[in-house]
Amino acid sequence: MNLPIRLSKSSREPIYHQIENQIKALIASGQLTTGDPLPSIRLLAKELEISSITIRRAYQNLEYSGFIQTSQGKGTFVAEVDPDMKTSMASQAVEDAILKAISTARQHELSNKEIIRMVETLLQKEDNQ
Amino acid sequence: MTFPLVIKNLEKSIDDFHLSIPDLAIEEGTVTAVVGTNGAGKSTFFKMMMNLVKQDNGEIEVYGHSVRDVDDSWKQQIAYQAQTMIGCDAFTGEQLRNLMAELYPSWDEALFRRFSEKLNIPLNKKVQKLSPGVKTKLNLALNFGKNTSILMLDEPTAAMDIPSRNYFIQFLLELMEKGDRTVLIASHQADDIKKLADYLVFINKGRVSQLLEKDSLASSYRLFWLKEEPPVSRVPGEIKRTYKKVILSNQPDATMTYLSQNNLVIVDEQIPELEDIIQEILMEGEMVDV
Numbered sequence: 001m002n003l004p005i006r007l008s009k010s011s012r013e014p015i016y017h018q019i020e021n022q023i024k025a026l027i028a029s030g031q032l033t034t035g036d037p038l039p040s041i042r043l044l045a046k047e048l049e050i051s052s053i054t055i056r057r058a059y060q061n062l063e064y065s066g067f068i069q070t071s072q073g074k075g076t077f078v079a080e081v082d083p084d085m086k087t088s089m090a091s092q093a094v095e096d097a098i099l100k101a102i103s104t105a106r107q108h109e110l111s112n113k114e115i116i117r118m119v120e121t122l123l124q125k126e127d128n129q
Numbered sequence: 130m131t132f133p134l135v136i137k138n139l140e141k142s143i144d145d146f147h148l149s150i151p152d153l154a155i156e157e158g159t160v161t162a163v164v165g166t167n168g169a170g171k172s173t174f175f176k177m178m179m180n181l182v183k184q185d186n187g188e189i190e191v192y193g194h195s196v197r198d199v200d201d202s203w204k205q206q207i208a209y210q211a212q213t214m215i216g217c218d219a220f221t222g223e224q225l226r227n228l229m230a231e232l233y234p235s236w237d238e239a240l241f242r243r244f245s246e247k248l249n250i251p252l253n254k255k256v257q258k259l260s261p262g263v264k265t266k267l268n269l270a271l272n273f274g275k276n277t278s279i280l281m282l283d284e285p286t287a288a289m290d291i292p293s294r295n296y297f298i299q300f301l302l303e304l305m306e307k308g309d310r311t312v313l314i315a316s317h318q319a320d321d322i323k324k325l326a327d328y329l330v331f332i333n334k335g336r337v338s339q340l341l342e343k344d345s346l347a348s349s350y351r352l353f354w355l356k357e358e359p360p361v362s363r364v365p366g367e368i369k370r371t372y373k374k375v376i377l378s379n380q381p382d383a384t385m386t387y388l389s390q391n392n393l394v395i396v397d398e399q400i401p402e403l404e405d406i407i408q409e410i411l412m413e414g415e416m417v418d419v
Contacts, residue, residue: 010399015344042302049403051327051343052159107396 003039004031007048015050019058021096027067027081028089038068038076131157133206133279133311134178139187141177148173150187150337153330158308160301161340162322163315165332166411171315172212174332175283178313179209191279205233207279208272212287214256214264222252222267226274233275241274244300248293261288269297273304280304282314286321298324319404331410343403350409351381352401356394364388368409377401377409 005022007015026032038044041059045052059076062068069079105115134155141148148170155161165171176182178189180196189196191203217225222245230236245252248266256264265288272280280301286294298321304310316322322329322343329346331338358373365387366380378384388395 010397015348040306042305045327046298046302046324049323053327053342054344 002047003044005044005048007050016054016058016061019044019048019055020061021093023058023062024067024089025093027078028086028093030086032078034078034080036078038078040075133157133192134313135188135190135193136178137188137190139177139189140185141173141182142185143173146170146173146335148177148332148335148337150174151339153337153340155311155313155328155340157311158305159327160305160312160314160325161328161330162326163313163330163332164322164407164411165315169332170335170337171332172283174337175209175211175281175313175315178281179204179207205235206277207281208233208275208277209281210268210272210283210285212283214268218257219255221255222250222270225256225267225271226252229271229275233277235276236274237276238274240276240304241270244273245270247296262290262293265289266293273300278310280310280312280314282312284315284317286316286318294318294320301325319407322407323403329407333411347400347403347406349379349381350401350406351378351384352376352399353378353384353388353395354397355388356396359388359391359393368413377405379409 003023003026005019007018011018013021023032023038032038038059039047041052041055045055048055059068059070063070063076066079067081068076070076102115105118110118132154134153136150136153138152139148139150163171163174173182177184178191178196180189180201183197191206194200194203196203220228226241230238244250245267248270250263250267250270251259252267256267259267265285269282269285272282286297289297301312302325305312312325314321314325326343329338329341329343331341353376355374355376359376364376364378364384366378366382366384367376368379369377371377376384385395387393
């Protein structure tokens with residue numbers, strides 16, 4: 001199975017951390033649900049063109065924080081995740097995306113007011129659709 | 130942690146060529162790519178591991194047994210693929226299969242058949258009649274059939290077509306799933322290295338680097354696109370400058386500190402492509418310590 005994971009080469013966030021967060025986001029948004037299988041470490045390493053050591057680290061952290069489970073010989077699966085945790089994960093994901101947009105806006109030397117006005121315009125546009 | 134291959138203080142001189150490997154321990158379940166320019170000493174390195182070339186100094190151990198011991202049963206634990214199949218011309222694939230199945234107690238017929246059938250290798254033709262690409266495929270099928278815990282492959286994909294190379298990568302990764310196999314692969318194909326390798330070892334003019342984890346190596350470099358050209362010819366960490374404003378650094382933190390102290394704006398930044406890093410290391414002769 002292919003996971004929609006996109007690594008950013010321009011981010012200063014370590015790669016294992018990017019993988020962890022994106023898998024968490026897939027679980028929080030319901031794209032991955034309890035019991036869904038995850039690709040093997042080797043397969044994901046090949047697909048993302050990074051070392052299996054990095055994937056192992058991400059999987060270990062995810063397992064430690066209760067998002068996934070590995071059973072010997074069967075593979076890795078999505079674990080049962082607390083709904084409250086999912087909600088806080090989802091808001092975290094939105095926050096991260098907004099922060100990224102802010103940093104792009106800063107690069108283009110937009111003021112806070114201009115950024116807020118832009119967000120309001122976009123929200124209105126969305127609502128009208 | 131198990132280390133199937135261990136090298137200690139290895140030295141070898143052939144005429145005016147000198148190869149030295151200070152210390153190298155290859156971890157079980159990993160794929161290590163041996164990277165170097167032509168003639169850098171990669172094949173000599175492989176041959177020494179197989180005790181086909183004798184080292185002047187130092188020690189090579191396979192699962193704790195010196196390769197120089199009189200008892201050479203360690204050889205049954207390694208499938209070694211040289212760049213050419215020597216002495217095989219007069220035999221057919223089927224005949225070579227019979228030979229290997231007898232030499233290697235771990236022979237796995239299913240692995241051999243699956244690989245040869247998928248790649249349509251004509252097993253009843255004599256090796257001398259085969260094209261270089263098909264020879265390589267047969268060689269791989271035989272080495273996969275040996276079902277050994279260590280695979281040492283010297284440029285295995287050199288003459289192979291793209292679909293076969295992709296199948297080779299997939300096949301090798303499947304073999305790695307159980308986690309008890311260890312692979313050393315010399316390759317000039319960036320794709321092999323990107324998709325397969327966990328660690329890289331560089332051989333540069335006879336000097337061998339330490340074991341470098343692929344992603345740590347990549348993130349120890351960074352490309353910065355600046356808004357303006359820096360006023361100095363070399364900023365801290367800079368190893369290359371293109372278009373006056375694009376800086377490749379091998380000390381990103383030092384570069385970023387300098388840029389922010391001097392109010393130089395970073396427009397964009399990213400980890401460079403692995404090919405570009407390899408290019409820098411091999412062409413500039415720069416040896417990395419991560």
